[in-house]
Amino acid sequence: LRIKTSAKNRYQPVLRIPFFKERLPICVASAILTYLDKTSVVRASSGQRLFIAHKKPFHNVSSQTISRWIKDVLKSSGIDTNLFTAHSTRHASTSAAAGRGVSIDTIRTTAGWSAKSETFARFYQRPID
Template structure:
């Protein structure tokens, strides 16, 4: 069996590396489940959504900055802080549920 340097592999037989579009589809599915309007926000929005949800949940800003690799709070405030209107969005994003085996297909 060949070796892969890919971080994420399919759980389905053959265990091929998954493509970026497959990962994007998984993230978009989680966003939809969280009540996020995916016609406006896509997989690229998760960093802003998760850090904003953490702030709303009361996580200290210093911890958010460490987790994201930011050295200045202005980075979060200027580019990533978005008000969260639905309380369930933060709960789902912070719980980071793993997709089921049925959802984990190869690309």
């Protein structure tokens, strides 16, 4: 999967999602393959994006739509969406990875930040409350 949209001719990291075969109900890779299979009939017209609209004409969805979907899941999970946003998941995931010993270089690459980027250290490398 491509991580994010960037300027032309910029390096695009590739996200490899491993299978968690021991616990398929929580396996992200299996869920993505199922989603791709279920949407294959309508996907031809949507281009290369992973997420497409669930209503005709099944176009690629915008980052705002994905953000709304994440916010809906957070809210239905009982999370206060006045306090936490879709972007909060970026902070939580990168901070949790760092807390579990994932190297800063791996976090930067996976998040789509350059090796020179100070974004993680400045904004994300903070304790999770």
